[in-house]
Amino acid sequence: MKAGGHSPGTDSGLPVRPAGAHARCLNRKHHLAVSGQTVSYDHSLGLHTTSCNSCLEAHADRATWLELDLRIAHQPPGDRAGLIIRARPPSRPAAIGDVVLDLHGQTVGILGVALCGVDQRGLITRIEVNPSYRLRRFGTALVLAALNHRPGYRWATTDIGRSATVRAFWSAQHLPENMQLSDPVYCSHMKQVQGIA
Numbered sequence: 001m002k003a004g005g006h007s008p009g010t011d012s013g014l015p016v017r018p019a020g021a022h023a024r025c026l027n028r029k030h031h032l033a034v035s036g037q038t039v040s041y042d043h044s045l046g047l048h049t050t051s052c053n054s055c056l057e058a059h060a061d062r063a064t065w066l067e068l069d070l071r072i073a074h075q076p077p078g079d080r081a082g083l084i085i086r087a088r089p090p091s092r093p094a095a096i097g098d099v100v101l102d103l104h105g106q107t108v109g110i111l112g113v114a115l116c117g118v119d120q121r122g123l124i125t126r127i128e129v130n131p132s133y134r135l136r137r138f139g140t141a142l143v144l145a146a147l148n149h150r151p152g153y154r155w156a157t158t159d160i161g162r163s164a165t166v167r168a169f170w171s172a173q174h175l176p177e178n179m180q181l182s183d184p185v186y187c188s189h190m191k192q193v194q195g196i197a
């Protein structure tokens with residue numbers, strides 16, 4: 001896959017990684033300090049890209065990735081990259097809101113999240129990525145964005161269910177050790193606002 005050269009409004013189809021320095025390439029095969037990396041810019045999405053030179057030379061998939069800003073956007077529309085993470089906050093604290101990934105204004109990924117600042121707890125209630133956009137690490141980016149947004153919180157998820165895709169997703173995440181999957185902890189505020197007895 002090649003980054004850049006696309007007209008505005010199109011999608012390069014590249015996977016994403018959290019923006020910043022990376023020790024290894026996306027395929028986890030090469031130390032970038034040794035393989036070398038090529039930094040470029042994806043004009044279709046308004047994001048920087050990085051390529052692993054060894055993966056490029058081997059014509060490997062996922063040699064190039066988009067550097068996605070995981071900070072949850074608050075700036076007004078119009079001055080944004082084509083791929084952004086933003087919050088749809090709930091109407092009341094401790095209720096369920098969404099962290100969403102928008103591609104040119106279209107929501108392609110949703111993470112349902114309840115947060116309590118009093119108890120420093122976060123609860124993930126669902127994760128959905130549009131099937132046309134799978135295998136681009138969009139779900140991983142949404143989970144990381146939520147966790148990074150509230151450092152120090154203790155996190156849990158509701159029942160992740162039996163879907164092989166969803167189980168594979170969660171098992172591949174680098175999660176905090178104290179994060180409880182399929183073992184939701186509702187604080188008193190979440191219970192009250194979500195009507196859980």
Ligand SMILES: [Zn+2]
Nearest residue numbers: 025030052055
């Ligand atoms: Zn590589």
Ligand SMILES: [Zn+2]
Nearest residue numbers: 116119187189
């Ligand atoms: Zn609470």
